[in-house]
Amino acid sequence: MAKALVAYFSASGTTARVARDLAAATGADLFEIVPEVPYERADLNWRDKASRSSIEMNDEAARPAIAGTVGDMGAYDTVYVGFPVWWYVEPRIVDTFLEAHDLSGKTIVPFATSGGSGLGRAPERMQALVPGARVLSGGLLNGRPSQAKLVAWAEKTLEA
Numbered sequence: 001m002a003k004a005l006v007a008y009f010s011a012s013g014t015t016a017r018v019a020r021d022l023a024a025a026t027g028a029d030l031f032e033i034v035p036e037v038p039y040e041r042a043d044l045n046w047r048d049k050a051s052r053s054s055i056e057m058n059d060e061a062a063r064p065a066i067a068g069t070v071g072d073m074g075a076y077d078t079v080y081v082g083f084p085v086w087w088y089v090e091p092r093i094v095d096t097f098l099e100a101h102d103l104s105g106k107t108i109v110p111f112a113t114s115g116g117s118g119l120g121r122a123p124e125r126m127q128a129l130v131p132g133a134r135v136l137s138g139g140l141l142n143g144r145p146s147q148a149k150l151v152a153w154a155e156k157t158l159e160a
Contacts (some may be wrong), residue, residue, distance in 0.1 A: 001073055001078055001105070002077040002078060003025070003028075003029070003076050003078075004026055004028035004029070004076060004078040004079070004080065005028055005031060005078070005079045005080070006019050006022050006026070006028045006030050006031070006074075006079075006080045006082065006087070007031040007032075007033055007070065007079055007080070007081050007082070007097060008030075008031075008033060008080075008081070008082035008083065009032075009033040009035075009082070009083045009084075009093050009097070010032070010082075010083075010084065011039055011044055011084055011091075012084070013042075014084065014113045015082050015083060015084050015112070016032070016114045016141075017144070018026075018079070018082060018111070018113055018141045018144075019032075019080075019114040020113065021078060021131060021144070021145070021147070021150060022082070022141065022150050022154070024107070024156050025145065025147040025150035025151050025157045026080075026088065026150065026151065027095065027147075027152070027158040028078075028080065029076075031070050031089065032095060033094065033096075033097045034066060034067040034068065035064055035065070035066060035067065035093055035154065036064070036065035036066060036067045037064070037065070039052065039053070040052075040124065041068075043063070044063045046086070046142045047089075049115040051120070053086060053091070056091070056093075057086055057089075057091070057092065058085045058090045058093055059092075062069065063092060063093075063095060064092055064093040064096055065096065066093060066096050066097060066100065069100055069101060070101060070152060072105075073101045073102060074102075076100035076106060077106060078106065078107045078109060079103065079106055079107070079108050079109070080110075080111055080128070080134065080154075081094060081108055081109070081110050081111070081139075082108045082110075082111045082112065082113075082114055083087075083110075083113075083122075084112065084113050085112045085113070085117050085118075085119065085120065085122070086089055087120060088120030089119075089121050089125055090110065090112070090116055090119050090122045090125065090126060094126075095125075095126075096128055098126060098129045099129055099131050101105055101129075101134040103130040103132065103135070104130075104132030104133060105132060106130075106133045107134050107136065107158065108126060108130060108133050108134065108135040108136065108156075109136050109138050109157055109158070110122055110123055110126060110135065110136070110137075110138035111138050111139060111140070111141045111142060112138070112139075112140055112141070113140065113141065114140055114142065114146050118139075118140060119137070119138060119140065121140075123137050124130070125135070136157055136158070136160055137157075137160060138157060139153065139157065141153065147157040
């Protein structure tokens with residue numbers, strides 16, 4: 001039987017809410033990607049070129065440390081990876097998560113929350129980081145989708 005994991009990074013709580021709802025709707029396990037050094041409000045000021053998030057996003061090699069890893073990634077066939085969209089891609093801490101786990105043979109489904117853009121180049125960037133996995137196009141899950149909508153989205157996305 002296929003087992004799924006919803007792994008997510010949330011800077012403000014928006015992505016966390018959607019991730020919890022998606023896990024509940026699909027019967028997936030839940031894992032929060034927690035930064036070893038929490039982001040403060042000033043760190044997230046994308047208008048400040050000296051803010052932590054701006055510095056990280058301007059450095060393709062940046063890999064902010066995470067506070068833990070998934071105990072048994074081998075137990076999962078599908079991994080939904082959620083994040084807020086930063087600079088039209090996934091935050092670098094998501095890259096840390098992807099590179100910290102053996103995702104070979106797994107199906108990766110990116111989902112994001114965004115106030116104004118789509119996933120941008122996130123799926124193709126993620127595929128480059130986990131070449132042994134199959135990264136789907138995923139999509140945005142903004143607002144508060146119902147359980148029925150989340151189940152339908154997950155099924156439709158996995159069929160792609």
